[in-house]
Amino acid sequence: MALVLTEEQSMLRDSARGLISDKAPVSHLRHLRDSKDPIGFSKELWHSFAEMGFAGLLVPEEFGGSGLGYVEAGIIMEEIGRTLMPSPFLATSVVAASALTRGGNAAQKSEYLSKIANGSLLATLAIDEGAKHRPLQTSLQAVRAGNGFKLSGAKALVVDGHVADLLIVAARTAGSAGEREGLTLFLVNPKAKGVAIERTIMVDAHNAARIEFANVEVDADSVLGEVDQAAGLLDGVLDIGRGAVAAEMVGLSDEVFGRTVEYLKSRKQFGKLIGEFQALQHRAAELYIDIEITRAATMKALQALDADVVKAAPAVAVAKARAGTTATRAVQEGVQMHGGMGMTDQFDIGFFMKRARVCEELFGDANYHTEQLARSRGY
Amino acid sequence: MTDSKTSDAESADLETFRNETRAWLEANCPPEMRKPATSDADVFWGGRNAKFSSEPQRIWFERMRDKGWTVPDWPKEYGGGGLGAAEHKVLRAEMARIGARPPLSSFGIWMLGPALLKYGNEAQKKEHLPKIAAGEIRWCQGYSEPNAGSDLASLQTRAESDGDDFIINGQKIWTSYANYADWIFCLVRTDPTAKKHDGISFILFDMTSKGVSTKPILLISGYSPFCETFFDNVRVPKSNVVGTINRGWDVAKYLLQHERAMISGMGERGVGRPLGQIAADSVGTDGQGQLEDAMLRGQIARFDVDEAALAACAERAVDLAKAGQAHPAFSSAMKYYGTELNKRRHEILMSAGGVDALEWESERSKQGARPRAWLRTKANSIEGGTSEVMLGIVAKRILDLPGA
Numbered sequence: 001m002a003l004v005l006t007e008e009q010s011m012l013r014d015s016a017r018g019l020i021s022d023k024a025p026v027s028h029l030r031h032l033r034d035s036k037d038p039i040g041f042s043k044e045l046w047h048s049f050a051e052m053g054f055a056g057l058l059v060p061e062e063f064g065g066s067g068l069g070y071v072e073a074g075i076i077m078e079e080i081g082r083t084l085m086p087s088p089f090l091a092t093s094v095v096a097a098s099a100l101t102r103g104g105n106a107a108q109k110s111e112y113l114s115k116i117a118n119g120s121l122l123a124t125l126a127i128d129e130g131a132k133h134r135p136l137q138t139s140l141q142a143v144r145a146g147n148g149f150k151l152s153g154a155k156a157l158v159v160d161g162h163v164a165d166l167l168i169v170a171a172r173t174a175g176s177a178g179e180r181e182g183l184t185l186f187l188v189n190p191k192a193k194g195v196a197i198e199r200t201i202m203v204d205a206h207n208a209a210r211i212e213f214a215n216v217e218v219d220a221d222s223v224l225g226e227v228d229q230a231a232g233l234l235d236g237v238l239d240i241g242r243g244a245v246a247a248e249m250v251g252l253s254d255e256v257f258g259r260t261v262e263y264l265k266s267r268k269q270f271g272k273l274i275g276e277f278q279a280l281q282h283r284a285a286e287l288y289i290d291i292e293i294t295r296a297a298t299m300k301a302l303q304a305l306d307a308d309v310v311k312a313a314p315a316v317a318v319a320k321a322r323a324g325t326t327a328t329r330a331v332q333e334g335v336q337m338h339g340g341m342g343m344t345d346q347f348d349i350g351f352f353m354k355r356a357r358v359c360e361e362l363f364g365d366a367n368y369h370t371e372q373l374a375r376s377r378g379y
Numbered sequence: 380m381t382d383s384k385t386s387d388a389e390s391a392d393l394e395t396f397r398n399e400t401r402a403w404l405e406a407n408c409p410p411e412m413r414k415p416a417t418s419d420a421d422v423f424w425g426g427r428n429a430k431f432s433s434e435p436q437r438i439w440f441e442r443m444r445d446k447g448w449t450v451p452d453w454p455k456e457y458g459g460g461g462l463g464a465a466e467h468k469v470l471r472a473e474m475a476r477i478g479a480r481p482p483l484s485s486f487g488i489w490m491l492g493p494a495l496l497k498y499g500n501e502a503q504k505k506e507h508l509p510k511i512a513a514g515e516i517r518w519c520q521g522y523s524e525p526n527a528g529s530d531l532a533s534l535q536t537r538a539e540s541d542g543d544d545f546i547i548n549g550q551k552i553w554t555s556y557a558n559y560a561d562w563i564f565c566l567v568r569t570d571p572t573a574k575k576h577d578g579i580s581f582i583l584f585d586m587t588s589k590g591v592s593t594k595p596i597l598l599i600s601g602y603s604p605f606c607e608t609f610f611d612n613v614r615v616p617k618s619n620v621v622g623t624i625n626r627g628w629d630v631a632k633y634l635l636q637h638e639r640a641m642i643s644g645m646g647e648r649g650v651g652r653p654l655g656q657i658a659a660d661s662v663g664t665d666g667q668g669q670l671e672d673a674m675l676r677g678q679i680a681r682f683d684v685d686e687a688a689l690a691a692c693a694e695r696a697v698d699l700a701k702a703g704q705a706h707p708a709f710s711s712a713m714k715y716y717g718t719e720l721n722k723r724r725h726e727i728l729m730s731a732g733g734v735d736a737l738e739w740e741s742e743r744s745k746q747g748a749r750p751r752a753w754l755r756t757k758a759n760s761i762e763g764g765t766s767e768v769m770l771g772i773v774a775k776r777i778l779d780l781p782g783a
Contacts, residue, residue: 281774
């Protein structure tokens, strides 16, 4: 398959870009932050996402979704990255929808997927517990109790955890932290007794929560996939999330770079445009090349996910690792080349730096994914 | 829905082509040709005096030549395979799948051919392209001069009109394999009074012409892949000019794009033994099979990430070009990154080899193959336009940054 967008994909990009740049430019995020918005995103925009078929983009058509693929999800994520729009799209439409589609039984799919597609249900995956993304280190305990399980432990960086209607919680039903065996995914009602949710105001003004589980009772029907055998399902779902975040970072990097190049063409010092200085020209050129290479690697990963989620792992590791280093470089050069203006809150560039930092930690940073590639290659 | 039906039929045809190609390659590519060449002597360059280094090399070349697959995407009338973009991509993928090496390496294929296809007249195409495809004529490139390196357009080799001919005098340098080449494609100044880019012509001539001589240059690798090339009253018909007289810079730039694309792919991407395995031989592994040297392991892993990403970008660059969406200067971006990455690869190889990689003359070290290859890669970011020139081109032509 060619690494260029098809006509249909270009049209999808154009309609997403139209909506997002019109309704959610960076000033939208700024307003949500400054007004201390209680939910941190626009419900109205989310309804537009549902109407346009984006909310259910990955949901199979039989459940009212669009039944599209990961390349298409990446297209939406890239546009979201350009304006830093806070949206349930990643947590609900990409990660949770994939988890339910890939791991759910018939009853679970019919209960939740159509609601995701019509925009009436927000869902999220609760995975991280420590400071860094280490899925196999999951130690939140789920012990058998009666016909079901009792969950005890804590999760951090649960994206949209403060508004989700459904939590997909990774827990340990056997084995110990670090082992692949013994992981289980549970569908948990956030209003269940013993669930304590603390909204965390993040550096990027996007949405997340810390969630504690104190003997939370769930019945056996709430298991997503097989008991003790969630590692494989998680690998795939996380890789889908990683591919999506990489696409967001490509959009973010491209936008911050575009703004920086425009600044080089308009800012004058020493009697000339600063873009005339070779020191800056070469750095800008290197950054452009970095972004184009990362864009290609990300497209490759998304196509690989569409072809076969399991086999896509190395390509996803490459994309997320590259996206992390490229976005970090793009935002640092962005601030540096904007000089003092880049340090001001009034200027948008800092928002990109903050979001890039969060994206870097989401689902594993560049070091994590570089390590994964080394392991996959057997050294 | 007509579109999707058409594309279904196309993808079915492509699947048939893939299956046939896979079967043909399985049956026709000798096992010895399913691994990368280990030295330059192991690469088949063609030419009047070409010799095959082995019987499998001859068989592989002749079979591929007979299908037109030394140049799969050139038109059949010029000795090519006539493959479309999608088929060509399938052939490349299927060759890569079994590690099949190119049957013929040549500057005629990589550089002159594309320029002739675009700028050559019919007689020139008919005369030269089939001989390139069949490996009969080996070409070299007369671009750089002692005082025209990065500033190529300041070249001074002059061609003076004499009836239907030009008389050429001057000197070229860094002419790759000029001492083995049969013909040269050469930049000469045909109008010394014009502005520097405007008085240049692109001309072809036989290296056995009276007045042509070459002198190999010994490099830090101990090898002499480059020559100085001298022209002393060389008589060349004006009909050998490609494109318009004094408009040779257009041809030169177009060809440089292909040269840069070629050089950006010179790293042994995706073929041969992975760096991780090579390093494991020398530094050893722990109980879990991880390299004992954790910092080296990290260096290799970062390299592997970047290499895989660049491979995707190279694939995309081809796809964009076929879709008519490529920026003409993008080959400069690829050239920059590909050559810097290849230098990084060889630094890692030297580091992984340690003391063993320092031997220069011994059977054990294959006559210092590793350090000589390491030193050779230092030219990658100089030849075909330095890294600094590439970044300048990206800054000005792609990013449209201001200044000279």
